[in-house]
Amino acid sequence: MRADAQRNRALIVTAASEAVARDGAYASLEEIARAAGVGSATLHRHFPSRWALLEAVFHDRVEALCARAGELSTGPDARQALTTWLCELAVYSTTTRGLVTSLLKAPPESESCSAMLVAAGEPLRRRAVEEGTVRDDVEMIDLVTLVKAIALAAESTSAAEAERLVRLALEGISPSRQ
C-alpha cells in the first residue's frame, strides 16, 4: 500500500474513533471524513461499509480484551475467572460507545471481532467445564452472545446494571442451593 494511503487510513480511523465515542456507531461518515481531512470517496474506498470501519476502530480494544482472557486463564478458580472475564466484557462493552452495536449489528459474514472474543474465551470455558463448575453443553458463543445482548440492552443505562444482569444470567433465577 502506498505511504499516503496508509497515512490517510490511519487519519480516518483516528477521526472515526473520536466520532464514534461521541456519537455512537451511527456517527456520520461524511463528518468523519471531514475531520480526517479527506474526501468522503477516500473513506468509502478504504472502508466499503460502516462495519468495516468500525472493525478497524475497535480492533485494538478487542485484542486487549482477548489478552485479558489469557491473563485470567491461570488463576485457581476457573468458574470465577470465566465470570470475571464475561463481566469485564460486559462493562467494557457498555461503557465504550458503539462497540456493542458494531459487534452485534455487523453482517454475519464478517464477524471477525466476535470470533476473536469467542476464541479467546474458549480456554476459560473449557477449564471451568473440566473443573465441573460449568455445564458441558454451554458453548462459548452462547455466553458471548448473552453478554453482547445484555450490553446492548443496558447501553443506555449503567455499566453496573449490565454487570448485574450478566451475573443473574450466569447464575440463573433459581434460589441458591443450601
Place this chain on the structure above:
Amino acid sequence: MRADAQRNRALIVTAASEAVARDGAYASLEEIARAAGVGSATLHRHFPSRWALLEAVFHDRVEALCARAGELSTGPDARQALTTWLCELAVYSTTTRGLVTSLLKAPPESESCSAMLVAAGEPLRRRAVEEGTVRDDVEMIDLVTLVKAIALAAESTSAAEAERLVRLALEGISPSRQ
C-alpha cells in the same frame, strides 16, 4: 378527532405494519406514507416520531402477550409458567420483525409497551417466588430486559436459538443439582 383524521391514522398504522414486517423497524416513513395514500406531513403530524408509530403498530400484539400472561397465571407450576411466558415472549419478539427494536430503542420516557409487559409478567414472577422456585431478588424488569436483549441478539438467527438462550439464562451455567 375528526373522522377523516381517524381514518388516515388507521391507514398509516396498517401500511406501517406491513412495511415494518417487510423491512424492519427502520422502514422508510415516506414509503409508509405513500403506501397509506397520505402525505408525509400527515404521517408526521399523527406520529411525531418513529417510536410513536411503532408503538401504535405493536400495541395490539403487546396486549395479546399480556393477556397470555394472564392465562398462564392459573396453572399449578408457577416457575414453569414464568419460563413458558418468557420463552414465548422471546420467540414472538424474534419472529416479529421490528418489535424488539421498537421495544429496546424507544426513548426511555415513553416505555409504555415495555411497562405493559413488566406489569403483565409480575404476577407470574410473584407466584414463582412464593412457590420458592425463583430467587426473591429477581425483578420482573430484569427478566423482561434479558429476554428483549436476547431477542435482539438472535433477531438475525432463529427463534429456536433465542429460546435456547433464554432457557440458559434462566437456568444459569452451573451443572444441575444431582
Place this chain on the structure above:
DNA sequence: TTACGATATGGGGGGACACCCCACTTATTC
C-alpha cells in the same frame, strides 16, 4: 340545506446523508 370556523391535508422545499463517477494529483520505480 347552507354557511362558517376549526381542523386536517399534502406538495414542495431545506438540510443531511450514503454512495459513486471521473478528471486530476501524487508516490513509486526504473
Place this chain on the structure above:
DNA sequence: GAATAAGTGGGGTGTCCCCCCATATCGTAA
C-alpha cells in the same frame, strides 16, 4: 526525471426526515 500505476476529492445522484403554509375538508349551528 519520465513513465505508470495508485490514490484522491469535488461534485452529482438519489434517498431520507422534517417543516411550512396555502388549500381542501369536516362538523355544526343557524
